[in-house]
Amino acid sequence: MTQRSNEGIDNPTFDGTDVDKETKAELEDLLVSLQELKVHLSDVESLEDVQLLTELLLHTDFQQAFRMHRSVALSMRCLRPPHPLTAHARRLRDEVGSVLQSSKQTEATELTRLLGSPHLQALMEAHDCIAEEDFNEDSNETVEPRGKGTKLVCLEKNRDIPLGVTVRNDHDCVIISRVVRGGTAEKSGLLSEGDEILQINGVSVRGKSINDVHNILSSMHGPLTILIILSSQTKITSHRQTLMHVKANFTYDPSADPYVPCRELALSFRKGDVLHVISQEDPNWWQAYRDEDENHKPLAGLIPGKSFQQQREAIKKTITDKNQDHRGKLWRSKKYKKQRKKLLDDPNNVHYSNDILTYEEVASYHQPLNRRRPVVLIGPPNSGQDEMRQTLLTLEPGRFAGAVPHTTRSPRAHEVSGREYNFVSRESFESDLTSGKFIESGEFEQNLYGTNADSIRQIINSGKICLLCLQPRSLQVIRSSDLKPYIIFIRPPLAPRRLPTRLTRGGKKHKAEDTRALQEKACEMENSYGHLFDAIITNSDPNRSIFELLKLVNTLDTEPQWVPYSWVC
Structure with a gap:
């Protein structure tokens, strides 16, 4: 580049050997803008500033630096963000340093000094802090907006990690209603609730139904280019993950739920499963993992929220009571849906009840070795729980003990107070009963x-395991105490072989209807009290049942258990 004369500043020319055509064009535009600005200036100081900038633009060193900057900027637009090879640079530095200590070579000494310098240590620490972030291996990037309020998002959709979004229709618009934790969309941070989807890989979705959008996405894999209109509402989200553990008190099958937002993203579970709820932002549909899936960190699943489940079960019960003749067809019928909408619009028509079971919040608890939990055996009469309790008391008297019951009757000749019974006055018994001391x-x-709670505590304080056989109505009482019971249901077998032996005690003749009555009673107890059980043993063989019982009791010493949250917090 050469400058022809002093007058050439007002009409500069460039030598193409030093400056490429695009850089030359940009510099000429800048010079023209300065000359146009100069015409409108009158004060000497401003004119001197324009002259100084003009001379700078015509300087060879500046032009070369400008061309270098432009080349780097253009190349960086084409490059993908670099991904760290490791998040343990500091550990590698320490390993290299320990190897170099045994070397006496000059290069090893120099490298040791460099690795120990404060600047390099700070650099590696900063590198590890960034590398430890959860980078998505697939490149998720945002292309510059194509207009006000729009954004073009590029994501990688594969079969292993679902996209993880649900949508809803708002007139002709397709709106993102939910971003599910663990999916590609959530990891990228590029899609938000309330964004409107305009196109997917060039296919317009405006005016399409939710099912149409689902079909479009299902047929696409690999790179996705999604054009969205940003939500007008700024949603403040907290990056702090609040985790709640719940025990499910009902079985949920998404395939039978006509109201789940996205059946593919829903989580099925059975009664008794422990769920890790990670999001309650939508009160109707929580996001959760199953206990066994927590370590694998899969895509979170949608489950009915507690209030929503209570509401629709109450609605179902209310409608069922009004339509006894159509009970079998009620759940999926159009009539049900109309009645459901009417009841939802007027919540006063819905009568909630405490017997609608949904979730119970739980926490992990590991019993102390010096304060073991009492073990409660429960089952219908003649299911074998009394025999199992007596067997353990006889086999291991140093480990198990039974709580001595209280009574107001007078002791017999061979009875000793505190051994067979705790003999107390009626006034004392009724006083403790009023105080809530009896289980x-x-x-x-x-x-x-x-059975007085103090008698159970006496066993616990002695270091032994208290074995109890209780009636079903007593379970809620003992669970409401501070005793932290472990409740095991003894279920009679479906095809009992030993039931006739138990049912013929006392000279009574066994009848087939007795077996059916026992099994019906067991089913009734499971339906009514199953949410209170910690474990179930099917008593098909006495020896095997004792083995299973001992195995469960031993587990209490070695593994933490899920207990009601109120017990430990």
Whole structure:
């Protein structure tokens, strides 16, 4: 580049050997702009500033630096963001340093000094902090907006990690209603609730139904280019993940739920499963993992929110009570849906009940070795729980013990207070009963009998395991105490072989209807109290049942258990 004369500043020319055509064009545009600006200036100081900038633009060193900057900027637009090869640069530095210590070579000494310098250590620490972030291996990037309020998003959709979004229709618009944790969309951070989707890989989705959009996405794999209109509402989200553990008290099958937002993203579970709820932002549909899936960190699944599940179960119960003749067709019928909408519009028509079971918040608890949890065996009469309790008390008297019951009757000749019974006055018994100290109690032949919580604590404080056989109505009482019971349901087998032996005690003749009645009673107990059970043993063989019982009891010493949240917090 050469300057012809001083007058050439007003009409500069460039030598193409030093400056490429595009750089030359940009510099000429800048010079023309300065000359146009100069015409409108009158003060000497401003004119001197324009002259100084003009001379700078015509300087060879500046033009070369400008061309270099432009080349680097253009190349950086084409490059993908670099991904770290490791998040343990500091550890590698320490390993290299330990190897170099044994070397006496000059290069090793120099490298040791460099690796130990504060600047390099700070650089590696900064590198590891950034590398530890959850980078998506596939390049997720945002292309510059194509207009006000729009954004072009590029994502990689594969079969292993679903996109993880649900959509809804707002007139002709397709709106993102939810971004599910663990999916490609959530990891990228490029899509948000409330954004409107205009196109997917050039295919317009405006005016299409939710099912149409689902079909379009299902047929696409690999790179996705999504044109969106940004949500007008600024949503403040917290990056702090709040985790709640719940035990499911009902079984959920998404394929039978006509109201789930996206069946493919829903999470099925069974009664008794522990779920890790990671998002309750939508009160109707929570996001959760199953307990066994938590370590693998899959895509989160949608489950009904507690209030939503209570509401629709209450609606279902209300409608069922009004339509007893159509109970079998009610859930999927159009009539049901109309009644459901009417009830949702007027919540006063819905009568909630405490017997609608949804979720129970739980926490992990590991029992202390010096304070073992009491073990409660429960089952219908003649299912074998009493025999199992007596067997353990006989086999391991140093480990297991039974709580001594209280009674108001007088002791017999061979009985000792505190061994067979705790003999107390009726006034004392009734006082403890009023104070809520009895787990269960009853009256027989004008005498009161009961199991006092203090008797159970006495066993626990001695270091032994208290074995109890209780009635179902007593389970809620003992769970509401500070005793932290472990409740095991003893279920009779479906094809019992030993049931006739148990049912013929006392000279009574066994009948087939007795077996059916026992099994019906067991089903009734499971339906009514199953949410309170920690484990179930099917008592098909006494020896095997004792083995299973001991195995469960031993597990309490070695593994943490899920217990009601209120017990530990």
